[in-house]
């Protein structure tokens with residue numbers, strides 16, 4: 396079998412066009428959605444991701460601001476910055492770029508962001524709402540993966556989804572979202588025994604481990620849908636996924652590429668959440 400390649404870049408572009416129309420309408424009503432991204436330090440990967448987020452936001456018409464601080468910013472100072480943006484009605488979304496420097500407690504920071512502006516969907520209130528299937532800000536990468544799966548028209552109900560990786564950002568929430576879509580979900584991680592036996596049972600295999608070419612053709616069931624969440628920068632500067640693309644292509648029915656798969660959807664879902672947040676303030680001001 397030769398897999399159909401899921402063009403995340405294209406799906407994301409179409410979604411951004413729709414979002415652009417929505418933002419134009421909101422702006423006419425005097426409400427321009429605003430997103431502030433807070434970066435502490437100068438991690439080159441973070442700077443590169445943020446440029447992508449800025450480009451997508453501005454293309455859609457979302458007002459974008461980058462708050463860039465030195466590595467030495469204290470946790471108290473950062474919490475104060477977040478508090479100011481919690482109060483600032485020009486901004487409907489607040490994203491603190493992760494990872495943070497070691498002297499800052501990530502949990503404290505995430506909990507400081509108002510759940511109403513938490514466009515990453517990382518605040519425990521929003522995680523809880525997601526878990527219980529309520530309407531909320533869904534975390535961007537998992538939500539983008541569900542959109543990509545829906546594009547394939549593959550039925551999710553009753554399918555065996557195997558997720559490799561159990562991070563709070565990707566692995567755990569993507570499994571929950573697919574459980575909410577009536578899939579049967581298995582989580583695998585670094586301590587899992589006989590990983591390949593499990594991955595070979597997957598109708599849908601989601602790989603988020605952060606190791607280049609971790610999954611090969613022999614780990615994949617014929618006809619499976621394979622979603623590669625890896626973003627591994629190789630020594631030659633090229634970006635590479637967690638899945639061995641050329642091998643997987645021969646076995647899978649659908650496969651996401653890296654770059655051009657999940658990444659562009661992540662960025663687009665962030666803009667989606669920002670627009671959603673702006674619309675919610677509109678609803679609140681009318682009651």
Ligand SMILES: Nc1nc(=O)c2c([nH]1)NC[C@@H]1CN(c3ccc(C(=O)N[C@@H](CCC(=O)O)C(=O)O)cc3)C=[N+]21
Pocket residue numbers: 443444447490491492493494515535536626634653654655656657658659661662
């Ligand atoms: N608070 C927070 N929220 C995040 O959502 C968040 C974060 N912190 N920290 C880092 C990770 C990583 N992440 C990516 C976003 C886009 C691409 C992306 O667009 N990738 C392109 C390639 C980009 C390139 O060439 O560098 C692609 O796959 O086609 C990748 C990775 C968001 N993250």
